[in-house]
Amino acid sequence: MAYAVKALWICAKAYSSSANLGPGFDVLALAHDAYYDIVCVRETEGFKVSKVTGGWNVPKENNNAIVVAKLASEKLGIKGVDIWVHKGVPPGRGLGSSGATAAAAVKAIELLAGRALSYEEAVSIAAEGERAVSGTPHADNVAASYLGGLVAVTYSPFKVVKFGLPKINLVVATPWIDVPPSKTGEARKVLPQLVELKDAVQLIGGTALVIKSLIESDLELLGKAVMMDNVITPRRKKLIPCYDKVLEAVLSSGAYGMTISGAGPSVLIIGNERSGEAAVRAWNECGIEASFKVVKAAPGARAHPPP
Amino acid sequence: MAYAVKALWICAKAYSSSANLGPGFDVLALAHDAYYDIVCVRETEGFKVSKVTGGWNVPKENNNAIVVAKLASEKLGIKGVDIWVHKGVPPGRGLGSSGATAAAAVKAIELLAGRALSYEEAVSIAAEGERAVSGTPHADNVAASYLGGLVAVTYSPFKVVKFGLPKINLVVATPWIDVPPSKTGEARKVLPQLVELKDAVQLIGGTALVIKSLIESDLELLGKAVMMDNVITPRRKKLIPCYDKVLEAVLSSGAYGMTISGAGPSVLIIGNERSGEAAVRAWNECGIEASFKVVKAAPGARAHPPP
Numbered sequence: 001m002a003y004a005v006k007a008l009w010i011c012a013k014a015y016s017s018s019a020n021l022g023p024g025f026d027v028l029a030l031a032h033d034a035y036y037d038i039v040c041v042r043e044t045e046g047f048k049v050s051k052v053t054g055g056w057n058v059p060k061e062n063n064n065a066i067v068v069a070k071l072a073s074e075k076l077g078i079k080g081v082d083i084w085v086h087k088g089v090p091p092g093r094g095l096g097s098s099g100a101t102a103a104a105a106v107k108a109i110e111l112l113a114g115r116a117l118s119y120e121e122a123v124s125i126a127a128e129g130e131r132a133v134s135g136t137p138h139a140d141n142v143a144a145s146y147l148g149g150l151v152a153v154t155y156s157p158f159k160v161v162k163f164g165l166p167k168i169n170l171v172v173a174t175p176w177i178d179v180p181p182s183k184t185g186e187a188r189k190v191l192p193q194l195v196e197l198k199d200a201v202q203l204i205g206g207t208a209l210v211i212k213s214l215i216e217s218d219l220e221l222l223g224k225a226v227m228m229d230n231v232i233t234p235r236r237k238k239l240i241p242c243y244d245k246v247l248e249a250v251l252s253s254g255a256y257g258m259t260i261s262g263a264g265p266s267v268l269i270i271g272n273e274r275s276g277e278a279a280v281r282a283w284n285e286c287g288i289e290a291s292f293k294v295v296k297a298a299p300g301a302r303a304h305p306p307p
Numbered sequence: 308m309a310y311a312v313k314a315l316w317i318c319a320k321a322y323s324s325s326a327n328l329g330p331g332f333d334v335l336a337l338a339h340d341a342y343y344d345i346v347c348v349r350e351t352e353g354f355k356v357s358k359v360t361g362g363w364n365v366p367k368e369n370n371n372a373i374v375v376a377k378l379a380s381e382k383l384g385i386k387g388v389d390i391w392v393h394k395g396v397p398p399g400r401g402l403g404s405s406g407a408t409a410a411a412a413v414k415a416i417e418l419l420a421g422r423a424l425s426y427e428e429a430v431s432i433a434a435e436g437e438r439a440v441s442g443t444p445h446a447d448n449v450a451a452s453y454l455g456g457l458v459a460v461t462y463s464p465f466k467v468v469k470f471g472l473p474k475i476n477l478v479v480a481t482p483w484i485d486v487p488p489s490k491t492g493e494a495r496k497v498l499p500q501l502v503e504l505k506d507a508v509q510l511i512g513g514t515a516l517v518i519k520s521l522i523e524s525d526l527e528l529l530g531k532a533v534m535m536d537n538v539i540t541p542r543r544k545k546l547i548p549c550y551d552k553v554l555e556a557v558l559s560s561g562a563y564g565m566t567i568s569g570a571g572p573s574v575l576i577i578g579n580e581r582s583g584e585a586a587v588r589a590w591n592e593c594g595i596e597a598s599f600k601v602v603k604a605a606p607g608a609r610a611h612p613p614p
Contacts, residue, residue, distance in 0.1 A: 027512040152519065154512035157531055161519040197500055200507040200538070204514050205334040205461035211518055212459065212468040224464055231507070 009084060009306045011040035012107035015298035016089045017096035017144035018172065018261035018268045022226035022233060023206025027152050029144035030214070030268075032295040034095060034172040038086040038307050039065055039104035041112055046080045047073070053307060054087035056097075064098050064129035068105040071125040076113035086307040092179045094262035095172065099141030102129035106146060107301035119160045122146055123153065134184045141262065148300030150214045166214040166297045168222075171269035172261060173279040173292035177241060179265065187263035190235045199231050214297075223256020223270035233260055240265045242286035246279050253278035316391060316613045318347035319414035322605035323396045324403035324451035325479065325568035325575045329533035329540060330513025334459050336451035337521070337575075339602040341402060341479040345393040345614050346372055346411035348419055353387040354380070360614060361394035363404075371405050371436035375412040378432040383420035393614040399486045401569035402479065406448030409436035413453060414608035426467045429453055430460065441491045448569065455607030457521045473521040473604045475529075478576035479568060480586040480599035484548060486572060494570035497542045506538050521604075530563020530577035540567055547572045549593035553586050560585035 015036045019029040037054070047070045049060040065083050073081060083105070089097040106122045117125070126142035139160065143151040149165035180186060195203075206228030213222035237243035237260065246267065250258045255271025255278075269275045269292075276292030283290035322343045326336040344361070354377045356367040372390050380388060390412070396404040413429045424432070433449035446467065450458040456472035487493060502510075513535030520529035544550035544567065553574065557565045562578025562585075576582045576599075583599030590597035 024511060024515070026508045027515055152512060152515035154509070154516060154535065156509065156535070159512075159516060159528070159531070161516060161528075163519065163522075191504060193504055194501040195504055195507050197498060197502055197538070200502050200510055201333045202461070202463065203507055204331060204510050205459060205466075207511050207514050208331070208334055208459035208518060209461060209466060209468060211515060212470065215470075215522075221466070221468075224466070228461065228463070231504075 007042040009040035009042050010108055010112045011038050011304050011306050012104045012111055012301050013038045013304035014100045014104035014107065014145040014301035016100055017141045019096060019140040019144070020232065020260070020262060021210050021268070022229040022259040023203040024210050025203065025229065025232045026140060027154065028150065028207065028210060029096070029140040030150050031144040031148045031298040031300070032170065032172065033298040034293045034295045035089040037088050037100040037104050038304055039101060039108045040084040040306055041069060041081040041108045043078065043112065044080050044082045047083070049083045049085055051084040052087060056087040056090055058085060058087050058091065062132070064132045065101050065105040067132045068102045068126055068129040069109055071128055072106045072109035072117070075117060075121065075125070076109060076115055078109060078113055081109065081112065090174070092183050093174050094260065094264045094266045096141030096145055096262060098130060098133040099126070100145045102126035102142045103145035103301045105129065111303055119147065120158060123160045124158060146301050149297050150211070163211055163215055165299060167217045168219060168297060169272065170295050171271055171276040171292055172266055172295050173269060173276055173290060174266040175241065175283050176289040177265060184263045187236055187239060190239065191232060195231050202228055202230055219270055220256050226259040226268070226270060227257045229259065236260055236264055241288055242283055245286065246282040249278040249282035250275045314349040316347035316349050317415055317419045318345050318611045318613050319411045319418055319608050320345045320611035321407045321411035321414065321452040321608035323407055324448045326403065326447040326451070327539065327567070327569060328517050328575070329536040329566040330510040331517050332510065332536065332539045333447060334461065335457065335514065335517060336403070336447040337457050338451040338455045338605040338607070339477065339479060340605040341600045341602045342396040344395050344407040344411050345611055346408060346415045347391040347613055348376060348388040348415045350385065350419065351387050351389045354390070356390045356392055358391040359394060363394040363397055365392060365394050365398065369439070371439045372408050372412040374439045375409045375433055375436035376416055378435055379413045379416035379424070382424060382428065382432070383416060383422055385416060385420055388416065388419065397481070399490050400481050401567065401571045401573040403448030403452055403569060405437060405440040406433070407452045409433035409449045410452035410608045412436065418610055426454065427465055430467045431465060453608050456604050457518070470518055470522055472606060474524045475526060475604060476579065477602050478578055478583040478599055479573055479602050480576060480583055480597060481573040482548065482590050483596040484572055491570045494543055494546060497546065498539060502538050509535055509537055526577055527563050533566040533575070533577060534564045536566065543567055543571055548595055549590055552593060553589040556585040556589035557582045
């Protein structure tokens with residue numbers, strides 16, 4: 001006699017993240033507990049997203065969780081999974097939304113298989129999910145969401161390293177402006193192809209200081225370090241309404257510094273609740289709705305009960 | 308009754324260093340125990356170098372130790388010192404020779420005054436000694452010699468940070484070719500004013516990996532990381548005879564990587580004695596005398612008995 005037993009959902013949680021951190025363009029990212037996604041899987045034939053819940057509506061078709069689950073399953077000998085995406089990270093805000101889904105999807109498959117991939121395998125698979133969303137397999141957000149804390153990624157050679165989990169509070173502030181679906185692509189178009197060598201040296205030095213300050217949980221140094229980018233931020237800030245007004249308000253509130261979170265429009269503030277309030281007020285004065293969260297550095301993707 | 312008491316020499320020792328470490332151009336430097344300088348001071352009127360000893364003949368006039376001792380003395384309320392430079396670091400080899408003198412000179416004045424300067428004060432004073440030698444106040448070598456271990460320096464804002472003392476053995480190999488007195492200047496002339504953004508990203512990522520690998524004393528990763536510079540090394544290696552042959556020999560010997568030490572012509576090899584022998588043999592086959600040393604990361608400038 002045969003029983004049809006419905007498989008249980010196996011779920012993983014992965015947090016939002018801020019890529020770049022100023023000078024660490026396309027290399028550094030920090031996972032934080034502003035938001036999180038949960039991705040659940042259960043074994044079946046083929047790969048599909050059958051359920052989307054949470055605060056954000058994302059499509060079941062062409063969901064990056066499918067790409068990621070499929071690649072991870074191939075590595076780990078799983079034939080197929082039914083996927084449930086519980087979406088907590090707002091998409092299109094520079095908070096690593098698709099990266100959180102991708103990281104949670106890889107981890108869920110690992111949990112189902114009872115076997116972990118290497119950092120590089122897991123992150124490169126999750127990065128393929130980014131390619132499905134943005135056209136390029138960026139790995140900074142997925143690396144942060146997958147590993148937690150401060151990470152660095154390089155592509156030639158492909159390497160993923162983690163610098164640990166800083167003991168800090170920061171602020172993530174988000175303007176709720178309309179963003180085009182191709183936002184990340186637009187944010188790349190404003191960047192120059194060439195930079196002065198002395199500006200590259202400034203980025204190299206700033207990156208070293210961001211790493212040092214996060215290793216030491218030194219907020220004052222971190223504030224200075226994230227502001228050292230004189231290549232990316234000056235151009236991308238033009239895509240974020242009232243950026244300079246928000247920056248001024250935030251610094252006046254006593255914050256140590258501020259930079260764009262990923263491709264924006266969210267910002268990462270090296271400050272406290274008062275700085276978050278100042279940012280929201282400044283955006284409101286520009287006629288823009290905004291909100292903020294005080295965040296901690298978040299751990300990597302991990303098992304979680306179904307939502 | 309008055310006694311004329313000859314003041315005792317107060318001495319400090321500071322080690323050689325390798326700046327850049329591949330992608331960390333003008334930012335990173337590592338102090339190592341390949342060579343060291345000792346600088347001694349005793350209180351008197353005015354500032355002069357009265358004695359030069361050691362393996363290398365440097366001029367008493369216009370010696371960078373005078374510039375540095377004067378600035379440090381002004382900060383610390385000392386009227387004048389007689390200076391003795393004991394020169395162990397070979398000049399003009401990319402091993403931070405003038406930086407070691409400058410770092411030892413600052414530390415000797417601090418010891419005489421019985422009071423330490425802040426990192427930034429000490430290093431910026433020592434960097435003025437570099438200006439006296441090379442025309443620009445570079446702080447990478449002086450920061451490494453003064454603080455020890457792996458350091459990063461930035462100029463805007465001026466910051467000096469230390470990442471600790473890696474537990475590693477590396478190899479420094481030096482070709483004894485004639486170098487022009489303006490070598491560091493020449494080595495800057497071959498650099499481009501503009502670099503591609505993607506190459507800047509490669510330098511940013513490589514810098515993060517160099518830091519990570521030295522924090523973790525991970526030689527394999529360090530070897531990969533120092534080779535990630537695709538901007539500076541490809542141009543400067545042309546100033547070093549037989550660089551590519553030496554690199555090939557070193558990698559064939561099992562080394563993890565190699566890069567130029569500072570502006571060259573010395574190289575820093577992520578390998579062991581066999582790699583050093585391979586480098587020397589390759590240079591010899593090009594008709595160039597060369598030597599190597601197996602080195603450890605060195606501590607910062609410190610008190611030392613007179614030589």
